[in-house]
Amino acid sequence: MITTAGAGRGPGYDPARDLAWWFDIERNRLFTRKIGGGETEVHELPFSASAMAVTTDGRQLMLAENGLTCVIRGPAR
16 A cells, blocks of 8 residues: 655644544545554545644544535544
8 A cells, every 4th residue: 555645735633533644635645644653544535635624523624626525533532
């Protein structure tokens, strides 16, 4: 599995999940990794995204080429 980003953008961190992320805007991928350990996960996206924020209720809001997209992931641990 390829875990490098061609054009890495939009790094961020969610302390409630201990989750860091960054985007590969050229290949429409989101990379995530637990800072406390674990492997980097690669998520294929159906759009290009360049930034993400976590809302107060734990959802992930992505800034994508087609506007804002809200992603619901599991609850913070």
